[in-house]
Amino acid sequence: MASSTVTSSRPDRPPRPNLAFRRLRGRRSPAEFAAAVRRAAREIGEQVSCDARYIGRVEAGEIRCPNYAYERVFLHMFPGRTLADLGFAPRSSVRGRGARAAAAEPPSAPTPRPELATPETERVYEPYDTQDPYDTHFNYEESDVLRRAFMTGGGATVAAASLGPFGLAFDASAAERPPGRVGSKEAGALEDAVRRIRLLDDRHGADGLYRRAAGPLRAAYALLDAGATRQATADRLYSGAGELAISVGWLAHDSGRFEDARSHYAEALATARMTGDAALEAHAFCNTAFLARDAGRPREALRAAQAAQRIARPLGSDRLMSLLALREAGGWAGLSDPTGCRQALTRAHALFQRGPSDADPEWMSFYGEAELEALEAQCWSTLGDWPRAARHARRAAELQDPHFSRNIALYTAELADDLARGGSPDEAAAAGMRVLDLLDQVQSSRIRTMLAGTARVLLPHRRAPEVSDFLERHAAVPRAV
Incomplete structure (x- = not known):
């Protein structure tokens, strides 16, 4: 058995589950609780990209003490309680000597960069994913820990790749280190890169991210080439690399680079099959089905969605099966088969109503009632039932966080197009205006393409004041480069 490259002054001990934190979650699923954490963060002006995996790691005891941003959020959520009441260890017990001295400061005070003073401290890893990498006030502590976590132990192969836009920086000195096998820190940093890309896509859209995501993907496969200290770590690396390939594929997909997306999805699928990772394979097929539908290959979309359902059924996630049924419905709609589409939609709703569970994949945090409504709207739009499509698209926009x-921009663009094609030009123009209001925040070729199509449909109605205003403003929007 390969030994770890990180030494410690004491033998490894399994983490102790955080039962107090688990009790506070109650009957909510990890994804639902993570959403509540994000809402609480926004209430106090914090930015945390909390998801189901983070909640799971806290409850499993892998995160013994949260970083300062999460601490502020948790104490806001549960007033009157201390970190100890929430089941966390004192900060001084999980950090090095430098951090122990800083632990006496209040959480709101600026904190110095921590020194990895002891082997024990070096083994501790917290997901420092609380800052938007586009924020000019990016936390020094977080960026430094992420840089070390990803670059140490990786050797020259890892030094060749940069994750700068996602909070990880190139470390030229790493190229001078002797080659080494990677461990859990690198696997954790890779998983964080996936979370960061998803978070930024949710906020800003894909166009500004796709090219910058090539570095993280190269780094992920460089880690695989370097080898891992343990099989469990190797499994995490392969899974993380596959999920990153899907995330980068989605950025390509959403920015209109369909062939690039197809290649990335195929890469993830190959990784999943090579390692027997059914969850990753189902995810790759899910995105492949979506891409095939958008690329005008409905039969391929149908086959991919059905394959994903066969693979995902043993995983036990009703929400995943619901999403895959919607992917199948999209394929049937593209084949102009309303009966097949309705049957798949009925299954999707029935599975969704069973509620979330711990078996739901982390990447599905986007899939709620709003997304269900939006995907159904797309099916009816493909079938030419514009009024029904508009009803579902409107509901999707209203439900979205x-x-x-x-x-929000995507669902509203869908609504505008459905209204325009359904004979409601004034309402379509009003919805289009709302999308234009969001374009300074969102960069998505998909949304711009949809809006351009709506503008073409509305041209015969340009004498109406509302439509004229929309067309004039749309024409003034700079074209994406």
């Missing part, structure tokens, strides 16, 4: 600017 305001935090996800891209999805």
Whole structure:
């Protein structure tokens, strides 16, 4: 058995589950609780990209003490309680000597960069994913820990790749280190890169992210080439690399680079099959089905969605099966088969109503009632039932969490197009105006393409004042480069 490259002054001990934190979650699923954490963060002006995996790691005891941003959020959520009441260890017990001295400061005070003073401290990893990398006030502590976590132990192969836009920086000195096998820190940093890309896509859209995501993907496969210290770590690396390939594929997909997206999805699918990772394979097929539908290959979309359902059924996630049924419905709609589409939609709704569970994949945090309504709207739109499509698109936009600017813009663009094609030009123009209001925050070729199509449909109605205003403003929008 390969030994770890990180030494410690004491033998490894399994983490102790955080039962106090688990009790506070109650009957909510990890994804639902993560959403509540994000809402609480926004209430106090914090930015945390909390998801189901983070909640799971806290409850499993892998995160013994949260970073300062999460601490402020948790104490806001549960007033009157201390970190100890929430089941966390004192900060001084999980940090090095430098941080122990700083632990006496209040959480709101600026904190110095921590020194990795002891082997024990070096083994501790917290997901420092609380800052938007586009924020000029990016936290020094977080960026430094992420840089070390990803670059140490990786050797020259890892030094060749940069994750700068996602909070990880190139470390030229790493190229001078002797080659080494990677461990859990690198796997954790890779998983964080996936979370960061998803978070930024939700906020800003894909166009500004796709080219910058090539570095993280190269780094992920460089880590695989370097080898891992343990099989469990190798499994995490392969899974993380596959999920990153899907995330980068989605950025290509959403920015109109369909062939690039197809290649990335195929890469993830190959990784999943090579390692026998059914969850990753189902995810790759899910995105492949969506891409095939958008690329005008409905039969391929149908086959991919059905394959995904066969693979995902043993995983036990009703929400995943619901999403895959919607992917199948999209394929049937593209084949102009309303009966097949309705049957798949009925299954999707029935599975969704069973509620979330711990088996739901982390990447599905976007899939709620709003997304269900939006995907159904797309099916009816493909079938030419514009009034029904508009009803579902309107409901999707109303249900969407305001935090996800891209999805609000997408659903509203769908609504505008359905209204325009359904004979309601004034309402379509008003919806189009709302999308234009969001374009300074969202960069998505998909949304711009939809809006351009709506503008073409509305041209015969340009004498109406509302439509004229929309067309004039749309024409003034700079074209994406």
